[in-house]
Amino acid sequence: xxxxxxxxxxxxxxxxxxxxxxxxxxxxxxxxxxxxxxxxxxxxxxxxxxxxxxxxxxxxxxxxxxxxxxxxxxxxxxxxxxxxxxxxxxxxxxxxxxxxxxxxxxxxxxxxxxxxxxxxxxxxxxxxxxxxxxxxxxxxxxxxxxxxxxxxxxxxxxxxxxxxxxxxxxxxxxxxxxxxxxxxxxxxxxxxxxxxxxxxxxxxxxxxxxxxxxxxxxxxxxxxxxxxxxxxxxxxxxxxxxxxxxxxxxxxxxxxxxxxxxxxxxxxxxxxxxxxxxxxxxxxxxxxxxxxxxxxxxxxxxxxxxxxxxxxxxxxxxxxxxxxxxxxxxxxxxxxxxxxxxxxxxxxxxxxxxxxxxxxxxxxxxxxxxxx
Numbered sequence: 001x002x003x004x005x006x007x008x009x010x011x012x013x014x015x016x017x018x019x020x021x022x023x024x025x026x027x028x029x030x031x032x033x034x035x036x037x038x039x040x041x042x043x044x045x046x047x048x049x050x051x052x053x054x055x056x057x058x059x060x061x062x063x064x065x066x067x068x069x070x071x072x073x074x075x076x077x078x079x080x081x082x083x084x085x086x087x088x089x090x091x092x093x094x095x096x097x098x099x100x101x102x103x104x105x106x107x108x109x110x111x112x113x114x115x116x117x118x119x120x121x122x123x124x125x126x127x128x129x130x131x132x133x134x135x136x137x138x139x140x141x142x143x144x145x146x147x148x149x150x151x152x153x154x155x156x157x158x159x160x161x162x163x164x165x166x167x168x169x170x171x172x173x174x175x176x177x178x179x180x181x182x183x184x185x186x187x188x189x190x191x192x193x194x195x196x197x198x199x200x201x202x203x204x205x206x207x208x209x210x211x212x213x214x215x216x217x218x219x220x221x222x223x224x225x226x227x228x229x230x231x232x233x234x235x236x237x238x239x240x241x242x243x244x245x246x247x248x249x250x251x252x253x254x255x256x257x258x259x260x261x262x263x264x265x266x267x268x269x270x271x272x273x274x275x276x277x278x279x280x281x282x283x284x285x286x287x288x289x290x291x292x293x294x295x296x297x298x299x300x301x302x303x304x305x306x307x308x309x310x311x312x313x314x315x316x317x318x319x320x321x322x323x324x325x326x327x328x329x330x331x332x333x334x335x336x337x338x339x340x341x342x343x344x345x346x347x348x349x350x351x352x353x354x355x356x357x358x359x360x361x362x363x364x365x366x367x368x369x370x371x372x
Contacts, residue, residue, distance in 0.1 A: 027129040030054050032085060034063050038074060039081040041066050041088075050131060052116040055089050060125045062118060064089035095120045098127060101257050105130050141187040143259060144238045146231060149176055149247035150196030150221050164198040166247035167205060174205065176247050180212060186256040188243070189214045194230035196221040226327040227308070232320035239314070244328075246308035252349040253309060261345050262311040268340040269332055270311040273304035274347045307347055316340075 029048035032041060032055050044053045045068065053066040066089045074088035095118045096105055109117055109132055119128030149166040160168070166176035180191060191209060195202050195218055209216030219233045227246065241262065243255060253272065262270040278301045286294035310328060319334040320326055332342050 027131075030129060031056050031060070031126065032066075033058070034084075034086060036085045037081065038071065038079060038083050038085060038088065041085045042071060042081075045071075050116060050129060052129070053085070053089075054118055054126050054129065055085055056126055062093070062095065062120055062124050062126050064091045065093040065116075065118065066090070067116070093118065095124075096130070097121070101254070102130075103254055103257065139187050140189060141256065141259070142190070143188065143240045144190050144192055144242040145183050145188050145255070146192045146194060146219075146242060146244045147176065147179060147247045148227055148230065148244065149193050149202055150199065150224060150230065151248070152197040152224075162198075164195075164201055167198075167201060170250065175250060176202065176206070177212075178250060179245060179247065180206075180209075180214065180216075182252075183243075183255050184212065184214055186254060188255060191216045192219060192234070193217070193247075194219040194221060194233075196224055224325065225323070226325045226330075228328045228331040229320065229324060229326040231312075231317055232322045232324070232326075234317065237314050237317060241311060241313055244310040244312060249308045251307070251309070251347070253307075253347060254349075255309075258309065258345055259311055262343075265343050266341065267311075267343040268313045269316055269335050269342045270345050271328070271332060271342070272307040272309040272345045272347050274307045276303055276305045304344065304346065311345075 027048070027050060030044060030050045030053055032044050032053045034055055034057060036044075036055070041053050045051065045066075051068055055063045055066060057063055064086070066085055070088045070090065074083075079087055094108075094112060094114065096108065098119055098121070100108075105117060109115065109130070115132035117130040118126055119130060121127050147166075149164065151165055152160065154160070167174040169175075170178065176193075183191070191214055193202060193206070193216060199218070199220060203218055206212075206216050219230050221230050221233070225233070228244075231244065241259065243259065258270070258272060280299050280301065282298065284296045284299055285292055286296065306329065316331065316335060319331060319338065335342050
């Protein structure tokens with residue numbers, strides 16, 4: 001390269017080191033045609049601010065990728081600015097499909113120590129680009145999360161005689177605090193707590209949520225209204241899709257992924273479901289009339305159970321009668337009868353419904369296991 005070309009290259013490379021975040025929806029600026037030059041790739045990097053260039057064919061099939069490091073290595077070995085980008089690109093980059101969850105993508109990027117990951121369809125056409133900084137920092141979501149925290153927790157007595165169940169400590173902090181902090185980590189910042197039994201203690205503890213960097217409001221049930229009825233007490237209807245969760249459910253579920261799943265399938269209501277396995281304690285006889293046709297030794301029964309976490313569209317509130325009790329399964333039934341689409345979100349994440357003393361002990365043990 002000539003001296004003048006060297007200076008231009010150095011200036012362009014220095015500019016690339018200052019690249020930061022990518023404006024939403026601008027990843028397509030990282031697309032570059034196969035016949036482009038090294039100089040074109042550098043300009044593309046500067047404009048896209050992705051620290052990667054996706055080299056594609058005329059029909060957007062991924063031919064390869066070029067990063068800041070690829071360009072630097074090319075310049076060091078004497079590749080000119082006019083050389084075709086194909087001379088320095090990675091021809092077999094790691095890619096993912098759209099179906100892979102954000103958590104799985106993030107783990108894949110961690111394991112492979114990469115900060116950019118192209119998204120392709122079944123024909124290897126580029127349809128997106130995952131960036132490390134976007135996955136590491138969850139976007140702020142406007143969606144409300146309503147937490148049902150009004151139960152008496154009778155099965156947890158004597159623990160709940162003078163303490164509402166959502167305030168029972170697990171790992172040094174209330175169960176409800178675990179839920180709020182996990183949701184906040186996924187971008188949720190507006191919460192509504194539905195309270196009844198010893199509700200003043202919950203409000204005294206959380207206040208307006210400022211201590212946690214979130215905003216908290218309260219719904220007050222004069223009488224218990226079930227897992228859905230309290231939603232009818234909302235003074236203002238949510239302007240966006242909203243989440244509802246029971247205040248005694250501890251889980252590693254990604255609330256953002258759940259919300260995205262709901263939108264992907266165009267449902268009006270989504271219920272998270274956990275696979276539950278139960279082994280029969282006895283051998284089972286299979287019969288036809290009085291004849292024995294087979295045996296099954298202690299069979300395992302599998303079914304999906306309600307995990308107590310939901311996503312709802314604002315219009316679902318129309319199916320509720322203000323001040324009348326209603327549980328979530330009943331609300332889902334009403335929506336189905338009205339011809340609305342209700343779906344299930346299959347969970348695989350750790351999940352525990354802290355409804356009994358044994359469940360509370362299990363929750364304490366799980367936290368001890370994580371910290372040991």
